[in-house]
Each structure stands twice: as structure tokens, then as C-alpha cells.
Amino acid sequence: MVWQTGFRTESLRDPVIVAVQFPILALLGCLWPLYLFAAPLPVLVDGAWLSQNSEKVVVLDVRSRAEFMAGHWPQARWAGFKERAWQVDRYGLPGYLPDGNKLAELLGSLGLEGDESVIVVGSVRHPRQVAEAARVVWSLMMAGVQRVALLDGGIESLPAHDLVEGASSVDPKVCSISLQPDLLADSSRVEDLLGNNRPVIDLRPTSYFEGYRRDPQVAEGGTIYDGVGIPPERLLDGETGGFLSAEIIQLEFERYDIQTRGALATFSDTGVWAALGWFVLHQILQNPEARLYDGSLVEWIDWGGEMHDSTDDMGGPIG
Secondary structure (H helix, E strand, O other): OOOOOOOOHHHOOOHHHHHHHHHHHHHHHHHHHHHHHHOOOOOEEOHHHHHHHHHHOEEEEOOOHHHHHHOEOOOOEEOOOOOOOOOEEEOOEEEEOOOHHHHHHHHHHOOOOOOOEEEEEOOOOOHHHHHHHHHHHHHHHHOOOOEEEEEOOOHHHOOHHHOEOOOOOOOOOOOOOOOOHHHEEOHHHHHHHHHOOOOEEEOOOHHHHOOOOOOOOOOOOOEEOOOEEOOHHHHEOOOOOOEOOHHHHHHHHHHOOOOOOOOEEEEOOOOOHHHHHHHHHHHHOOOOOEEEEOOHHHHHHHHOOOEEOHHHOOOOOOO
């Protein structure tokens, strides 16, 4: 990648000035890309930001291959959430983040080396698709990619005339990752949070939380005993599909009597819906102690964790 400094050295005529300024220009030429490289990245970006910074970032499109082929951001790389190995089986259970080697292999296949600035693009046709994009953000940050943002409003927020059709080519790279355990919760961590009256938050739709519906991958209906829940759609704008403001999101959590500061964990069936809550809490509300329970309910039940089915007692915390 080539960065332009904007200096025109051919206009320098005085040899003394040239002798002094060439080293300065050379130094600035070295520092300028480092400055841009180290610049903070917003957690959410829009189409205007993407247009202005498209040459400085890698864009990963996590929609299906068919959706990608029908229209995507120029130079975007197809990283389909459901069709690539963003979640794998482990211990005979589904939905886990790949181990370090497999995760590095996945990111390398997308042309990442681990030090890029990455924008994740999904769809907002359904809140679940927003959650899938958030799960990819979490996966990248788990791998140690430090500058990751989400396109707010998804592909639908971009003008159709800016999109291109067809496949895109990617040169595989060797990706260097550094797993970040502070973003991850396991069953023991969840039990410890519950024992200390800290929030363990179910991000699934209400009917799943209350036990009226159950994902086929989950052995029991209901939710983690003493867990709390907030419907995922409460965090998103009903018209645009984008995220609500941090202030409104905070009010929504307060409405459901859920703490947003300090140690907490989000969960769902297999950690996809959970990623939506993690993104909101860790990234938008800036809580560095928010973790995602990767195993979620499939692991909790297999582990022997206690469950609560509110269909047995006339409603539950959400109801």
C-alpha cells in the first residue's frame, strides 16, 4: 500500500533548504503511514466514512456468496459467515471459535496478516445477520486484530451504484494472531459471575429466553438460571437496522434492569446472538470487562449448568 504525503520536493530551489528539508521530508514520509496506521478506528462506520477511507482498510463481506456476487463494495473480500469456518465443532458440540491454528488459517485465506484495519460488512435484513457480523468482529479481535469496525446499517446503507457484481480475488497470506482471552468467557467464568451477582445476559429473542421455542442444537428450552435477558431488536433501529445511539441503548438496558458496567458475559444458543450484545457492551458502551460466552447454552447444558424454563412458572424476567 502506498501513502501520499502531499509534499512537492521539486519546488525546492535553494540547495541549503533542500539539504535541510530532505531529511525532514524523509522522516515525515516514514512517520506519515505510521500515523495513519495507528490512528484509532471508530467501532461503527457509515458509507461516507468508507468512501473516504477505502484505500486504508480491508473490507470483509460476511454475507452469503450469492448475496456477495449480486453486489458488494469494490475490493471487498468474501468472508461468508455461514459458509466459512467462523464456527466449528469442539468436544462434540457446535458453535465454537476455531482454535489458534485454524483461526490463523481462516484469516490468512482472506489475505489478512493480522495488522490491518478491517471493516466488517453484513446485512440488516434481519437482526440475526447483524449478530453474525458482530460475531466476526469478535472473532477478529479474539485473534488480536486491534482495529476492527462494523458498517452500521449493513450493505443496505450503501448506494446501489457504488456496488459491483461478481467475484473478487484474494492472495492468501500467512496470518500472525495473538489470542485475547480477556474477551472470552467459559462455563466456570459464567458460574463465577452468577455467584457474584454479576450479569449473565441472554441475547436471544424473547420466545427462546422464556422457553417457548428452542434451537435444535440446544438440548433444553429456557435460559441459564439467574441469567437475565434483553431482546436483540431492542438494540437496533427498527427502520434502518443500524444500532441505536449509546444513550438509548443504555436506557434500554436500564429498562430491563441490567447493569452494563463491570464484569459480565453475554450468551445465546451458540454464541451468535451473544455477539450482538457483546459488541454493544464492549464496543459501543465501552465496557472492557464484557465477555462473550463462546460455548453458550450448548456448552452450559452439556457442562451440567442449571437451567430455568419460565413456561413452568407463568413468565420470566423478560415477560
